[in-house]
Amino acid sequence: MERDDQLMKNLINKLSIGVVIADQQGQFLFTNQTIREMTGYTEAEIKTMKDWYKKAYPDPKSREKAKRYFEYDLENNIQDRTYKITTAAGDYKYFNFRYSQLDEEKMLFEIIDISHRIQQKQELKNQNIIFENFFTNSLEGIILLNSEFRILDANNKFEEIFEISKSDIKNKLVLNVVDLYEESNNIEKEINEILAKEDWENEVRFKVDNKIKYCNVHIFSVDNKEHDRLIYAVVDDITESKEREKELKEVKERLELAVSGATIGIWDWNAAEEYIHFNENWAQMLGYELSELENNLNTWLNLVHPDDKEQALKDLEDHLEGKTEKYYNEHRLKTKSGSWKWIRDIGKVTERDEAGNAIRIVGVHIDIDREKRAAAEIEYLSNHDELTGLYNRRYFNEELKRLSNSRKYPISIIVGDINRLKDINDNYGHSMGDRYIKKTAEAIKSSLRTEDIVARIGGDEFVVILPDTNYDAAEEVTERILDRIEEVNKNEELPEPLSVALGYETTDCKNQDHGIKNIKKCYNKADEKMYEQKFTGRC
Template identity: 70%
Template sequence: MHNQECEKEIAYTVNNETKYCNVHVFSVENENHGELIYVAMDDITENKKRELELKEVKERLQLAVEGGNIGIWDWNIQEEYIHYNKNWAKMLGYQVSELDNNVDTWLELVHPDHKKKALKDIEDHLSAKTDKYYNEHKLKTKSGDWKWIKDIGKVTERDEKGKPVRFVGVHIDIDQEKREAEKIEYLSNHDELTGLYNRRYFNEELKRFHNSRKYPISIIVGDMNRLKDINDNYGHSMGDRYIKRAAEAISDSVRHEDVVARIGGDEFAIVLPETDYSKADDIVDRILKRIEEGNKTGDLPVPLTIALGFETTDCNNQNCGKKNIKNCFNKADKKMYEQKFADRR
């Protein structure tokens, strides 16, 4: 006796409904009866429909990934292997073939300022402290620039002890969106002409410093002299040059941690944390000397001058007031006007 078997999947229509089945054909050689043919059919319609639905979903997902420029990473934690798709590499300027399939590939590209938080968010999710992993950070592109990425992931498989086995996620390019938001935030806090902080930001900083540990705090208030005359005689574009020149002289005379703001058309204010009365006096002298040096260039029709007043709060100097930022600002402002009117006599 000799047996042969073949299997084939077919589709047919019953009452305008497509059905699927597997057809099994058996050929059996029999000494007495010759070749005998047996046919068996298995209805696989439901399984086939699910297979086609999954295929359709997968195709749609693939289109969405490619059209949305979404990068996909798939991390097999136990085998220490990560698959990066071509979009993941492309958004950073790479080819997939240029990237090693391990976590260090990603880690080495993360901005140093963002690395600690990103790793903590990953660890929190791996240890099941969070339902999903979410982090926004900058990655270094192949050209050396930094690009903002939204990174979202989830552990999809754990072993019998609850340890993560598979961790899957996506990278979304949010660089333009993030930079637009940063630009809006910058403009809301800065003066457009000088690049210094504006009055709104300055007032918020005064509130913040009030309960800080940065005492003694000194405040300098400045007001340019004769700006209206300059605008009237030489035009507002020339007046803007004077304002920017004053802003540069002030900025170049203070530290990075000091807060310098343009709080009015020709008014400036500076908050100097951890600065006593004597040091504030030195900074005022420094500003005036820079302005004087700038006037020597002769590129302004008349010399730039500015009245400056300052005060310090919460120190041992007899000229210092109590721990009161607002009162300190008012005293500095008053001294500035005293200086301004004194110069006019």
């Protein structure tokens, strides 16, 4: 896990995009190298949002204005805004901030330095003509169009982006020169509206040499005596930054799932190519080496416990179809040793095609085996007597409440008490007394049906609940228990014979009010009969 976290940090540090993770109190939990280089501030100088505002906005009025914008964005779920900040060197830069919640406690800031783009747009808008040197050597592709969208001129970068020569495109309609990946009708409709606007900006995809190029296209116009109106189109090739953005998105998706800090396995499913990448933790969690696992869905499916597979597949299918925000399931997987291990499986679709079909799904496996087994053990201990393994008084009381609303009437109750257990403890020790208790528990349990309930509710006291059992049947069960006690005395070497007093009673079947009071009355009556039997002998 530490290795995966370090790899993620190294990867984020190499991105050209600034990355900051902050908690709800404004403490910076992580800043990558890029943001420190972009601003010139050290990690020690910027530890909190308060530090950031103080450094980036030395002027108090500007500082308060930036804070208000940020608070407004959070309240209105606006995730993107450009800020003008002061660097450590004292100059200004324009940063595009994109912020999103990693979870309820953490926020992710993605920061892109767009200073050069802002400056270029401002210069282009403030001047009637483009200086020849800037036009020729601009880092963005620029074409000059007339009002009919015929190309008058193009710079070197434009030629480079679209792999065409300026001499071959002059006086041609721009849509006949560039190959749009988008629906041309939609683009033409928008272009027809550009003349009615002061400027137009959008992201457009082009096909260049059978490859897709992502470009940010900014179009604006200026009045011109010779051509009436000149239209400038500035094309910024953002293909590389798009790829980095996708890379960052992948890191973010994995970071969202791994930020809990637990030892987890990561899986990355490319559904289109039917390929799944598992990390080493995923394999080692189940006792495998990564080289032993095939990279397909069957690797996981073949390991899922048969009793858990149907629900796991349903939960996965529901998420793939967009019915749930994320995929979540807890199931058992078979380890290499053949044992079963509980896994919490969480995933999310990160990419869909135009038809809405899931293309890529990323998720994690978290080992919850100890948690599950501990919970089961706690549940068992809370309801069972440690010495005999029978149910305890707590479970017995809950069953009485539950059966009060059931249809399993008549209900019979048998109460038993070991005779002279205190004398046995005093004369032969508590270990011998425990033996008498265990033998009594075995004799009672072996006399009952699967659906019957037997509990040890005191040191020497037992109680049996018999659903759907009338008075005569309860008498037969009582006799059977006493017969088992006699068998114990014949087969076991005990210092004194085991003796148990038993009393039984049945709820009044003619009474339609089969409430808890009736069951308690039945129990109390059986208890009274048990004490009577202690003095009169066998029932």
